[in-house]
Structure formats: C-alpha cells, structure tokens
Amino acid sequence: MLEVRNLTKIYDGDVLALDDVSFSVNQGEFLACIGLSGSGKSTLLRCINRLVEPTAGKIIWNGIDLTEASQDEMRRIRRKMGMVFQHFNLVSRSKVIINVLAGRLGYVNPAMSVLNRFPKSDVELALKQLERVGIANQAYKRADELSGGQQQRVGIARAMIQEPEMILADEPVASLDPVLAHSIMQYLEQINKEDGVMVICSLHFLDLVHRYADRAIALNEGKLMFDGTPEEIDDAKFKEIYGKEAERVG
Amino acid sequence: MKKQRSLLRSIGVGLSVVVVIVVFAYGFKVTKVNLKETRSEQRLVVLTRILRALAHPDIITYEQEEVNIEVPIYLPCPEEIITLPEPDKTGPYLVTDVACAASKEFILVEGYSFEPGSKGPINFIALSGAKIQLDNFETDANGYFQVSVQMPTRQPVVEVQHLRATARVPVGGPQFTDTAKITWAKIVETVFLALLATTFGTLLAVPVSFFAARNLMSDVKSSLASVALTIIGWPFGILIAFLANRWISELSTPLSANIGINVGGVIISPVIAYALARWALPQEELETPKVPMRIARILTLMVSAICIIFLLQLLASLLLSVGQMLIQPLGPVGFLGNFVSQVGEIVQIATPIILALAGGGFVGSFLSTYGQNLSDRLSDSYIKGINLFFAAAAGALLFMLVGAGINWFYQINDPVKIYLWPGAVGAVLGLLLAIRTAPKDALPIGTTLYFVMRTILNATRSVEPLVMVIVFVVWVGIGPFAGSLALALHTIAALSKLYSEQVESILPGPLEAIKATGANRLQTIVYAVVPQIIPPYISFTMYRWDINVRMSTIIGFAGGGGIGFLLQQNINLLDYRSASAQMLAIAIVVASMDYISSTLRERFV
Numbered sequence: 001m002l003e004v005r006n007l008t009k010i011y012d013g014d015v016l017a018l019d020d021v022s023f024s025v026n027q028g029e030f031l032a033c034i035g036l037s038g039s040g041k042s043t044l045l046r047c048i049n050r051l052v053e054p055t056a057g058k059i060i061w062n063g064i065d066l067t068e069a070s071q072d073e074m075r076r077i078r079r080k081m082g083m084v085f086q087h088f089n090l091v092s093r094s095k096v097i098i099n100v101l102a103g104r105l106g107y108v109n110p111a112m113s114v115l116n117r118f119p120k121s122d123v124e125l126a127l128k129q130l131e132r133v134g135i136a137n138q139a140y141k142r143a144d145e146l147s148g149g150q151q152q153r154v155g156i157a158r159a160m161i162q163e164p165e166m167i168l169a170d171e172p173v174a175s176l177d178p179v180l181a182h183s184i185m186q187y188l189e190q191i192n193k194e195d196g197v198m199v200i201c202s203l204h205f206l207d208l209v210h211r212y213a214d215r216a217i218a219l220n221e222g223k224l225m226f227d228g229t230p231e232e233i234d235d236a237k238f239k240e241i242y243g244k245e246a247e248r249v250g
Numbered sequence: 251m252k253k254q255r256s257l258l259r260s261i262g263v264g265l266s267v268v269v270v271i272v273v274f275a276y277g278f279k280v281t282k283v284n285l286k287e288t289r290s291e292q293r294l295v296v297l298t299r300i301l302r303a304l305a306h307p308d309i310i311t312y313e314q315e316e317v318n319i320e321v322p323i324y325l326p327c328p329e330e331i332i333t334l335p336e337p338d339k340t341g342p343y344l345v346t347d348v349a350c351a352a353s354k355e356f357i358l359v360e361g362y363s364f365e366p367g368s369k370g371p372i373n374f375i376a377l378s379g380a381k382i383q384l385d386n387f388e389t390d391a392n393g394y395f396q397v398s399v400q401m402p403t404r405q406p407v408v409e410v411q412h413l414r415a416t417a418r419v420p421v422g423g424p425q426f427t428d429t430a431k432i433t434w435a436k437i438v439e440t441v442f443l444a445l446l447a448t449t450f451g452t453l454l455a456v457p458v459s460f461f462a463a464r465n466l467m468s469d470v471k472s473s474l475a476s477v478a479l480t481i482i483g484w485p486f487g488i489l490i491a492f493l494a495n496r497w498i499s500e501l502s503t504p505l506s507a508n509i510g511i512n513v514g515g516v517i518i519s520p521v522i523a524y525a526l527a528r529w530a531l532p533q534e535e536l537e538t539p540k541v542p543m544r545i546a547r548i549l550t551l552m553v554s555a556i557c558i559i560f561l562l563q564l565l566a567s568l569l570l571s572v573g574q575m576l577i578q579p580l581g582p583v584g585f586l587g588n589f590v591s592q593v594g595e596i597v598q599i600a601t602p603i604i605l606a607l608a609g610g611g612f613v614g615s616f617l618s619t620y621g622q623n624l625s626d627r628l629s630d631s632y633i634k635g636i637n638l639f640f641a642a643a644a645g646a647l648l649f650m651l652v653g654a655g656i657n658w659f660y661q662i663n664d665p666v667k668i669y670l671w672p673g674a675v676g677a678v679l680g681l682l683l684a685i686r687t688a689p690k691d692a693l694p695i696g697t698t699l700y701f702v703m704r705t706i707l708n709a710t711r712s713v714e715p716l717v718m719v720i721v722f723v724v725w726v727g728i729g730p731f732a733g734s735l736a737l738a739l740h741t742i743a744a745l746s747k748l749y750s751e752q753v754e755s756i757l758p759g760p761l762e763a764i765k766a767t768g769a770n771r772l773q774t775i776v777y778a779v780v781p782q783i784i785p786p787y788i789s790f791t792m793y794r795w796d797i798n799v800r801m802s803t804i805i806g807f808a809g810g811g812g813i814g815f816l817l818q819q820n821i822n823l824l825d826y827r828s829a830s831a832q833m834l835a836i837a838i839v840v841a842s843m844d845y846i847s848s849t850l851r852e853r854f855v
C-alpha cells in the first residue's frame with residue numbers, strides 16, 4: 001500500500017512541478033498516470049523513489065515514510081522499487097547481462113561488485129529474467145546492438161531482477177512503435193498479475209490506459225485532476241485533463 | 251546630427267589606428283626587433299656555418315686510414331738556384347710544378363699512385379710545424395689528383411719547408427659515432443620518461459577526475475554534524491594509521507630478517523586477510539544486520555587490515571632484498587633485479603601513504619555516517635547542540651592544522667600564534683556556521699569539494715612542467731627521475747581537468763537508472779560512469795602521451811634528464827653537428843610516436 005499525501009515539488013528556479021498531490025495505490029494494483037508533457041508525471045515517479053527530493057508532503061509505503069528515510073535507508077528501500085524508463089537508460093557500451101545484473105547492485109557485496117564479480121545465483125537469475133522477456137540469446141551482446149523494443153525488455157529484466165514489490169514505469173512505451181508498445185505493456189501486465197507487483201506507469205495513450213490499467217490518475221500542471229477507473233474518463237473529464245483544445249484520438 | 255556622429259566615428263577609428271601602431275612599436279622595442287642584424291655579413295657567415303653543421307648530423311663515420319705524403323718547397327725563392335730531390339716513386343708521391351714560390355702565388359700540385367677514391371686536405375707545413383690548410387683533393391680511379399693551391403702569406407724563411415697531402419681512405423663499413431650512440435641512449439631514456447609520467451599521471455588522474463566532476467559531486471550533501479565529524483575523523487584516522495603502521499613494523503622487521511619467514515608471511519597474511527574479509531563482507535544481504543554482528547564484522551575487518559599492513563611491509567622488504575640479490579646473477583639483465591628492488595622501495599614508501607588515506611577515509615566516513623544518523627534520528631534541539639559543539643571542534647582543528655602547516659613554512663614556532671589563535675578563530679567560525687544552518691539542513695559538501703579540487707587543479711596546471719622540474723631537481727637531483735615527477739604531476743592536473751569534463755558530459759539516464767536500483771555511489775560510478783567514459787579517456791590519454799613525448803625531449807633543458815640535457819650541452823659547447831644529431835632524433839621520435847598514437851586512436855576509439 002502506497003500513500004502519497006500533499007506531495008509538492010518546487011525545482012530550483014521556482015518551477016512548481018507538483019502541487020499538493022494526494023492519492024493512494026493498493027497492493028497489486030496497476031495505476032496509470034496520465035497528463036500532457038510537462039505536467040509532472042516524471043517528477044511524481046522520481047519523488048516516490050527519491051531520485052528527486054520532494055519539497056513537501058509525505059510518501060508512505062508499507063508504513064514507512066520515505067521522505068523521512070536517510071540516504072542509507074533509501075538505498076535499501078530502492079532495491080524493492082524497480083524502475084523502467086522512456087529512453088531505457090541502459091549503459092549502452094556494457095553487455096546486456098551486465099545491464100541486467102546491475103539490478104542486483106543494492107544486494108551484493110559492494111567490494112566484489114566493483115570488481116565486476118557477481119554471485120553465480122545472480123547470473124542465473126539474470127539469464128532467467130532475460131528468458132522471461134524472450135531475449136536470453138542476446139545476453140552477451142552489447143546493449144547498443146539491440147533494437148529499441150529489445151532494449152526496453154532489458155530494462156524490464158533489470159527492474160525484475162531486483163525482485164521488486166513496486167515498479168515505477170516512466171512512459172515505458174513512448175519511444176516504441178505501437179506493436180512493440182503492446183508487447184512491453186504485456187510484460188508489465190504479466191508482472192503485475194502473476195507476481196502481484198504494484199505498477200505505477202505513466203502513459204500517453206488513453207487506449208493503453210483502458211487496456212492495461214486498473215485505475216488512473218491525471219495531472220495537469222502539477223495538480224491532480226482525476227483519480228478513478230479508466231472508464232470514468234469521459235469527454236468532459238478528458239477536456240479537463242488535457243485542456244479545451246484537445247481532441248480525442250483513438 | 252548624423253554628420254557629427256560620422257565625424258566622431260572617424261576620429262574613433264583614427265585613434266584606434268594610432269593606438270595599434272603605438273602598441274606594435276612598443277612591442278618591437280621590447281622584443282628588440284633588429285632586421286639589420288639579420289643582414290650583417292658577419293652574422294650571415296656564422297649562420298651559414300651553423301646551418302651547414304646542422305645539415306651534417308654527427309651520426310655515421312667510417313674508420314679511416316691516413317697517409318701523409320710531403321714534398322719540399324721554398325717560400326719564398328732563395329738567391330741560389332735549387333733543385334728538389336727526385337721523389338721516392340715506390341709509393342704515393344707528390345710533384346710540384348715549381349720548387350719555390352712567393353706568398354700568394356699559385357702553384358700546381360699533382361699526386362701519383364695514391365689509393366683511388368681517397369681524399370683529404372693539402373696543408374702547408376711551416377718550419378715551426380704549424381699547419382695551414384690550403385685546399386682539399388680527391389683522387390681519381392688511377393689514384394691521381396691535381397690541385398692548384400695558393401701559397402700562404404708567411405715571414406720569409408731560408409730553410410726548406412713542406413707541402414703535405416693527407417690522404418684518407420675509408421676502411422671497413424660505416425659506423426655509428428659516439429654521439430649517435432649516446433643520442434640513442436638518451437632517446438630511450440626520453441621515451442621511458444614520457445611513458446612513466448603518462449602511466450602514473452593517468453592512474454592518479456582517473457580517481458581525481460571524479461572529484462572534479464560537477465554532476466557527480468553536486469548531489470553529495472551531508473548534515474553539519476556529519477561534515478564536522480568527518481573533518482575531525484580524518485586527522486585521527488591518519489594518526490591511528492601511522493601508529494598502527496609503526497607498531498606492526500616493529501613486529502615485522504625482525505621477521506623479515508629471515509627470508510624463509512618473510513616468504514611465508516607474504517603467502518599466509520593475504521590468505522588470512524582474504525578469509526576474514528570474506529566473512530565480514532557477505533556476498534548478499536537482504537536485511538540490515540544487528541549491532542553485535544556489526545561490531546564483530548568491524549573487528550574482523552580490522553584484523554584483516556592488520557594482516558594487509560603486515561603483508562605490505564613484508565612484501566616491501568622481500569622485494570628489496572630479492573631484487574638486490576638478483577642484480578649480480580642476472581648479469582646483462584640485472585636492471586630487472588634493480589626494478590624489483592625499486593618496486594620494493596615504492597611499496598615501502600607507499601604503505602604509510604595508503605594507510606594514512608585508508609585510515610583517514612575509514613574513520614572519516616565512519617564518523618560521517620554516525621553524524622548523519624544522529625542528524626536523521628534526533629530531535630532538532632539536540633542536533634542544534636551537537637552541531638554547535640562539533641562544528642566548533644572541527645573548525646578549531648582545521649585551523650590549527652592550517653596553522654601547523656604555515657608554521658612549517660615560516661618557522662614561527664610560537665604555540666600561541668600557530669595553535670591558539672587559529673584554533674579560536676576556527677571555533678568561532680564553526681559556531682557561526684552552526685548557528686546559521688538549520689539543524690537538519692544538508693550542506694552542499696560535494697560542490698564545495700568540487701570547487702576546491704578545480705582550484706587546485708587549475709593552479710597546478712598553470713605551472714609549466716619546465717618550471718616544476720626545477721623544484722624536483724632540487725629534491726631528487728638532476729636527471730630523468732626529476733623530469734618524470736614533474737611531467738607526472740602536470741599530467742595529473744591536466745588530464746583530471748579533461749577527464750572530468752568528459753564525466754560531466756555523460757548521459758544522465760544510465761546514472762539515474764543505476765542509482766534507482768539501490769546501488770551506492772561507488773557502484774554507480776563503476777557501472778554507469780566508467781563504461782561511458784572509456785573511449786574519451788583513452789583518446790585523452792593518448793593526446794597527453796603525445797604532449798609528454800614532446801615535453802620530455804626538452805625537459806632536460808631544466809635538468810629533467812632525457813635528450814634535452816645533451817642537446818643543451820652541445821649547443822652551449824657550439825658542437826652543432828652533435829646538436830643536429832639530437833634534433834634529428836627528437837624529430838623522428840616525436841613524429842613516429844605521433845603516428846603510432848594516431849593509428850591506435852583510430853583503431854580503438
């Protein structure tokens with residue numbers, strides 16, 4: 001159970017990116033987060049794992065207030081939060097398997113990992129995760145030799161090897177074409193339904209929201225405009241979220 | 251209105267032209283531009299001589315056989331008629347068309363039966379034995395030559411004098427001159443000087459560059475208590491490390507006297523250290539361990555560290571003695587033995603430094619974590635008190651250390667001035683800082699460190715290696731070692747700057763992704779930063795290698811060893827043919843190293 005209370009983020013230079021946002025996510029839920037670009041979706045996701053420091057508000061996860069956690073505690077907590085990015089954020093010159101194993105860095109002995117040594121069990125786990133997303137045969141290629149869809153699957157494998165209880169996905173399919181988008185979304189759905197992992201996913205296309213999300217929230221200029229099931233987003237709501245000129249496509 | 255403005259403009263242009271002319275005129279004056287000098291006849295003669303010498307680098311000689319043949323001549327002609335004796339025609343001989351001549355008169359000299367292809371000077375040998383060169387000759391295929399020479403201007407002498415032809419015949423193949431041999435030796439020295447400076451400079455510049463990269467440092471923030479405790483922790487850690495080192499070396503010195511025990515210690519201590527470290531640093535851990543467990547681990551790690559210190563000390567003495575023993579039996583490759591013992595020396599010198607850094611770092615970061623934990627846990631009013639106390643202590647300590655440093659330079663030796671006053675000032679500044687910062691504020695300690703680092707690097711970089719080497723020459727004496735140290739230091743400063751700019755331009759995405767997995771700072775650097783910076787690091791290292799090769803060829807001018815030393819000597823001795831050989835060598839080395847590194851760069855980057 002994740003509870004976000006009165007979350008506010010003001011960036012240096014007085015950019016109000018999140019304005020008093022409150023919502024909660026249940027265990028095992030698939031939450032979609034929608035909004036125009038610049039509405040604060042990425043900021044919201046990064047506040048949850050504190051890659052971005054919130055200015056005010058509370059984020060309570062399993063009874064722990066993340067905004068109060070020390071840097072060291074936060075490192076331990078982040079191990080249980082996998083993150084998937086729009087631009088995959090793989091280390092392009094490293095091998096695929098190393099990119100996946102990087103997901104174990106929070107668990108392994110730092111001294112050994114710095115020497116590029118991982119426990120055998122982790123290597124096996126990495127191969128298993130790659131197999132799950134269907135690219136086990138690419139494990140020893142360099143990450144930048146893979147296509148975009150394959151790279152995002154590596155990104156998912158990296159998040160999954162953390163054995164997370166929550167996945168934060170920041171527009172995971174925005175740089176992929178629609179066919180690939182569905183296959184990536186299906187992996188996220190599978191993780192959510194089979195493993196019971198909570199997924200918070202920012203999305204651009206409403207049809208993806210309808211198809212995959214249990215619930216949706218919407219942001220506009222940092223304010224929470226909507227919190228409900230995808231079916232509740234009617235034309236009026238849509239205009240409220242996206243502005244008067246917006247035209248519904250798909 | 252418009253006219254007035256254009257008038258003002260013209261005046262402005264005119265004035266700037268005048269200013270430019272004056273500036274350049276002054277420039278000519280201070281640089282003593284003197285074109286007349288370039289055309290003076292005397293200078294041109296000297297220039298020609300030097301250029302010709304430079305065009306004949308002293309590299310190759312032939313071993314030569316010399317034959318001196320003389321013919322009598324009278325200068326000037328005596329009163330009575332004279333006839334010259336018939337020359338001995340069994341060997342080479344000279345014939346002149348006249349038996350006597352006046353000063354400045356031309357006479358014909360012919361040589362017969364010389365070695366074909368031999369050449370040399372024709373000298374006039376005065377009665378006193380003085381030698382005056384008149385001309386050169388070269389024999390044809392029959393060993394014959396014919397030269398018309400002008401008699402020198404001499405005081406009249408009644409007795410017979412001589413003309414001498416010195417015929418030189420090369421025997422055997424071409425040989426390198428002594429100059430060529432010593433030039434080669436010095437070129438090798440030069441290249442290795444550049445190699446060592448580049449290697450050690452690069453090794454140290456890599457870690458330094460991370461501290462000088464803004465994107466890595468800007469989010470390093472600590473609470474005031476943590477910063478203050480770190481400042482207090484470092485000197486104590488260094489002190490503890492020194493004491494530990496001394497204590498262990500008292501134990502290890504008697505052991506290292508026996509080589510068997512020494513070897514045994516070198517083998518056993520790392521095994522123990524590894525086993526202990528393996529236990530204390532488990533492979534994977536899901537939960538934070540309990541306090542007694544953590545204490546047990548810290549103690550184990552300390553024992554492991556003692557084993558490592560023990561190992562380093564034993565290793566140093568082992569390498570030293572084994573290296574010394576090897577020099578004799580290895581014969582021509584005895585330098586390998588010397589290398590081994592020098593490595594021992596390096597280990598011996600580096601051990602206390604590594605220990606000091608490790609000790610300071612360990613105690614510093616331990617106290618830093620402790621301070622951060624305090625700040626995270628305690629309530630604001632407690633933290634305020636803690637901050638006040640530790641900030642004052644840290645400020646006092648820091649300023650006292652600075653005072654001690656100043657005392658070392660200026661020898662003030664007055665404890666009130668060097669400890670009490672700075673301590674008081676530091677404590678007050680610390681208090682002020684603690685009063686001004688809110689209890690839980692995170693101080694931008696990374697950014698501060700970044701600016702300090704940048705300043706040090708920029709200052710170091712702005713001192714030319716040719717100037718640095720002067721200090722090192724005083725310290726370690728004239729020679730290539732001083733040169734390598736100076737070049738290495740400049741390399742660290744210059745490369746750290748270039749490297750850190752590369753770190754600043756990496757993609758932030760992977761950094762963010764690795765951080766999001768719960769990796770610590772070091773892991774983030776190794777997994778997200780290092781892979782991205784390898785290609786630019788290689789290319790900058792090669793670029794620096796080129797610079798170091800160039801630099802090492804002239805660092806000898808300031809006493810830094812290598813070929814520059816030799817070149818400067820020969821220029822001062824006006825030995826331009828030798829100097830030319832060295833210039834040629836420099837050109838070849840620089841060009842070929844340039845070529846090699848550009849080929850490598852194409853292949854790897």
Ligand SMILES: Nc1ncnc2c1ncn2[C@@H]1O[C@H](COP(=O)(O)OP(=O)(O)O)[C@@H](O)[C@H]1O
Pocket residue numbers: 011012013015016017035036037038039040041042043044
């Ligand atoms: N690091 C930053 N510094 C300053 N402003 C930022 C930063 N990151 C994002 N912003 C601003 O915050 C707002 C929200 O951005 P973001 O969270 O990226 O929105 P979204 O992901 O919905 O496109 C935007 O106005 C953006 O310009």
Ligand SMILES: [Mg+2]
Pocket residue numbers: 038041042043170171
């Ligand atoms: Mg975004």
